[in-house]
Amino acid sequence: MTPRIYAPSQKALHWAVAILIFVLVPIALAMANLPDGPLKNALYEWHKSFGLTVLALALARLLVRAARGAPPLVEGLPAWQRQAAHASHIALYVLIVVVPLLGWAGTSACCAPVMLYFTLPLTLPVSGGMPVGEAILKVHQVAAFTLVGLVGLHAGAALHHHLVRRDGTLRRMLPEQVKA
Ligand code: HEM
Ligand code: HEM
Structure with a gap:
């Protein structure tokens, strides 16, 4: 049967994925443009770990x-x-x-090991080294x-739905506590 509302788990997963993407994209832009050094390396690690977290949450969402x-x-x-x-x-x-899978596969090919939050090694078995890794990371x-x-x-x-049409589209994706 078609539900009338989004489940709390669907709302929580929607906003958790959104927040992670809002954080990891600026991290990606910064890491790609910084000179080599410990800050750049740390940002790469956070980018990869947040990205893998998005992948796990996205699968849960599906x-x-x-x-x-x-x-x-x-x-x-x-x-x-x-x-x-x-x-x-x-x-x-x-x-x-697909986006985090490509990042994961590309990094596994070029720059193993891929670590989750600096601890758990999660490298995929992708061979081909740097040329394959770079090509996948371009995609x-x-x-x-x-x-x-x-x-x-x-x-x-x-x-637009919320401010111009003034319908309930945005509200139905918000947690009950925020709507009250
Ligand atoms: C939803 C998840 C993800 C998003 C939205 C995302 C976004 C991006 C963006 C926008 C860039 C380009 C930065 C630039 O060149 O200016 C980038 C680069 C990169 N991403 Fe991701 N990423 C995600 C997940 C991942 C994951 C899971 C990994 C690895 C485990 C990863 C590894 C990388 C690497 C290594 C680069 C740098 C490539 C290079 O130096 O040219 N990303 N990512
Ligand atoms: C990375 C960020 C985001 C992703 C990946 C994303 C993804 C999605 C997806 C796939 C759906 C469909 C859910 C379903 O029907 O199962 C959805 C619904 C929705 N999203 Fe997002 N979203 C993001 C950010 C946002 C932001 C920033 C807003 C608000 C400003 C927003 C507002 C909504 C609303 C209101 C719905 C419900 C639409 C409807 O049911 O008619 N989302 N989102």
Whole structure:
């Protein structure tokens, strides 16, 4: 049966993934532009660990989504907006899995070991060394910037619903405590 509302777990996972992405993208821009040194190395480690955490949370999100579904879009939207909403949600789900997987695979090829939070080694068995690693990381970068662009459109659409259309779209993704 189609649910009427997002489950608390769906809201928590949505915002946890969003916050991690808002933190790890600026970290990526900083680490790519800093001169070599301990700060750059630390930022790489945080970027990779936050990225792997996004991957785990994204898989959990997909499981909850498959088990529970999602509430129907608000009434009264033109067909093109309904299609755009569905397509962008699917693309966001795909990208929050594919982007960290590419980062993980590329780093495993070029720069093993991949450590989770400086402790747990989690290197994937990807051979080919630096050339393969660099090629995969290039795709990672392009896919990541595509994700950033799509998140911008998605957040803009959510704010448009809230401020211009004044419907319940944004509120239904907010925790009950925030809405009260
Ligand atoms: C949702 C998750 C992720 C996002 C949104 C993301 C985003 C980005 C972005 C935007 C860049 C480009 C920085 C620039 O060149 O200006 C980047 C680079 C990089 N990412 Fe990620 N990343 C994610 C996950 C991961 C993971 C899980 C790993 C590895 C375990 C990883 C490893 C790297 C590495 C090594 C680079 C640098 C590539 C280079 O030096 O050219 N990323 N990431
Ligand atoms: C990295 C950041 C984000 C990602 C990856 C993301 C991803 C998603 C996905 C995949 C859905 C569809 C959920 C489903 O139907 O199962 C969704 C829904 C939603 N998101 Fe985001 N989101 C992000 C950031 C944001 C931000 C910043 C806002 C608000 C400004 C926002 C507001 C919403 C709202 C209101 C919904 C519900 C839409 C509806 O059900 O009609 N999201 N998000």
